[in-house]
Amino acid sequence: MFPVSQLFNAGRIITFKCGKLTPSHLWWFCSFPCHSAAEVVRKGAAKKQVIKKHTKERTPCQQVLDVFDQQYSQDLGDLWASARSLLLDPRSWQYGVMLNRFTAGTDVRQILQSQGFSMFLPPTEVSTRLSDASEKQTGKDSLMSTRGISTCPPVDSHPQCDSTSHVLSQDLQSELFLTSPRPSLQCYIHPYPLRFPSQPHRPGQLKQYYLLNAASLLPVLALQVKDGEKVLDLCSAPGGKALAIMQCATPDLLCCNEPDPHRRNWLTKTLESFLPLSQHNKVIVSAQDGQCFGQSEAVTYDKVLVDAPCSNDRSWLYSSSSQQGEQRLKERAGLPTLQTRLLKSALSLVRPGGLVVYSTCTLSNSENYAVVETVLRDCPEAEPEDLWEEIAIPYSKHFAFGPPYPGHGQTSHHRLGILVVPQPGKTWGPMFLSRIRKRT
Numbered sequence: 090m091f092p093v094s095q096l097f098n099a100g101r102i103i104t105f106k107c108g109k110l111t112p113s114h115l116w117w118f119c120s121f122p123c124h125s126a127a128e129v130v131r132k133g134a135a136k137k138q139v140i141k142k143h144t145k146e147r148t149p150c151q152q153v154l155d156v157f158d159q160q161y162s163q164d165l166g167d168l169w170a171s172a173r174s175l176l177l178d179p180r181s182w183q184y185g186v187m188l189n190r191f192t193a194g195t196d197v198r199q200i201l202q203s204q205g206f207s208m209f210l211p212p213t214e215v216s217t218r219l220s221d222a223s224e225k226q227t228g229k230d231s232l233m234s235t236r237g238i239s240t241c242p243p244v245d246s247h248p249q250c251d252s253t254s255h256v257l258s259q260d261l262q263s264e265l266f267l268t269s270p271r272p273s274l275q276c277y278i279h280p281y282p283l284r285f286p287s288q289p290h291r292p293g294q295l296k297q298y299y300l301l302n303a304a305s306l307l308p309v310l311a312l313q314v315k316d317g318e319k320v321l322d323l324c325s326a327p328g329g330k331a332l333a334i335m336q337c338a339t340p341d342l343l344c345c346n347e348p349d350p351h352r353r354n355w356l357t358k359t360l361e362s363f364l365p366l367s368q369h370n371k372v373i374v375s376a377q378d379g380q381c382f383g384q385s386e387a388v389t390y391d392k393v394l395v396d397a398p399c400s401n402d403r404s405w406l407y408s409s410s411s412q413q414g415e416q417r418l419k420e421r422a423g424l425p426t427l428q429t430r431l432l433k434s435a436l437s438l439v440r441p442g443g444l445v446v447y448s449t450c451t452l453s454n455s456e457n458y459a460v461v462e463t464v465l466r467d468c469p470e471a472e473p474e475d476l477w478e479e480i481a482i483p484y485s486k487h488f489a490f491g492p493p494y495p496g497h498g499q500t501s502h503h504r505l506g507i508l509v510v511p512q513p514g515k516t517w518g519p520m521f522l523s524r525i526r527k528r529t
């Protein structure tokens with residue numbers, strides 16, 4: 090294991106090796122000379138038409154679709170037809186915008202609100218956060234002036250900056266947030282599939298927001314991380330949920346594990362882009378196989394997240410070739426075994442009384458409920474916790490949840506977990522989540 094801060098000394102320029110970035114994205118990112126949200130949005134709007142021309146229509150992989158049709162019509166019944174039509178229409182996909190609490194800019198919030206985005210989480214602490222932000226803004230300005238550092242001048246006198254946003258160096262951001270980084274997960278969503286532009290990587294500068302499927306936040310909320318806890322993110326790359334954990338609380342330790350070197354590199358870049366130096370001693374990156382993680386050390390964690398490798402329905406449907414689709418389908422049969430081992434490993438790593446959250450982004454019963462069922466059968470120390478009232482009911486305005494898992498009585502049908510199924514007007518997911526407490 091090695092601290093993130095050490096990794097960050099190496100190459101600070103993002104290399105764009107990740108599979109999801111196409112040449113048109115790269116062209117788009119490179120065309121933004123400024124990091125601020127306002128600038129990105131302004132340029133994004135101007136170039137929207139050009140991007141459309143550069144972006145190829147995606148075609149679904151028929152082999153994968155055939156298998157999904159067969160399996161999910163059984164697993165989901167009538168819900169599959171509407172989920173299917175959404176998954177086959179990428180233009181209908183929505184993206185949430187998770188704000189980074191370690192950047193002080195209020196400009197992103199203003200832009201989001203002016204474009205019709207609204208907060209989707211219960212507004213706990215938001216008013217405090219907003220007043221904190223303006224206090225910090227005042228404090229920041231005076232701190233800057235005492236240090237002889239100026240914020241960007243108005244746009245007409247400095248074309249690379251925007252008067253509404255201040256891009257801070259990491260050192261200064263760390264200093265500002267060292268004393269009171271009040272944790273609060275803030276995510277904005279839009280009623281329509283409006284895509285907010287990504288922010289480009291700028292060495293030494295923090296990004297103000299992260300785009301994600303809003304359903305990805307549910308496993309993090311279910312984990313209930315509190316300040317001072319030891320947390321393990323067993324399957325961490327590219328790091329979206331690790332960032333969300335750091336928005337919710339200030340853990341004593343967050344270990345982000347990722348065995349794949351290329352994805353680990355991506356994870357490290359994500360952490361570098363979002364966390365100030367003051368947080369680097371709390372976050373470590375490790376490279377172990379999660380199935381036998383920590384066999385050589387006696388670390389026990391308060392919370393473990395197992396966001397397992399899975400069929401990833403949205404991505405698999407758009408496999409780049411039929412060969413890739415077929416290869417993935419072959420590997421699919423082995424996923425429940427790997428997932429079961431990862432979940433058992435997580436249970437061995439959490440302290441008695443601690444929590445494990447298991448999640449996937451597939452609708453497959455055999456990778457979801459069946460995995461949890463096997464682990465509960467084999468591990469007497471594992472106690473499942475029903476998330477229906479805590480998560481499904483409060484968030485049902487935004488998310489559609491799947492039918493009860495067959496074979497369970499009315500009273501216990503959500504015991505094994507809950508499944509977010511994309512539906513018209515509620516396009517988030519797929520996302521399965523299950524919470525298990527280790528008995529004391």
Ligand SMILES: C[S@@+](CC[C@H](N)C(=O)[O-])C[C@H]1O[C@@H](n2cnc3c(N)ncnc32)[C@H](O)[C@@H]1O
Pocket residue numbers: 305323324325326327328329330331346347348349352377378379380396397398399
């Ligand atoms: C669904 S992705 C995790 C996404 C991540 N949690 C996020 O929110 O950005 C699953 C990850 O598990 C990793 N993985 C695959 N096999 C693993 C193993 N044996 N142990 C730990 N991680 C593994 C994959 O490389 C992949 O990066």
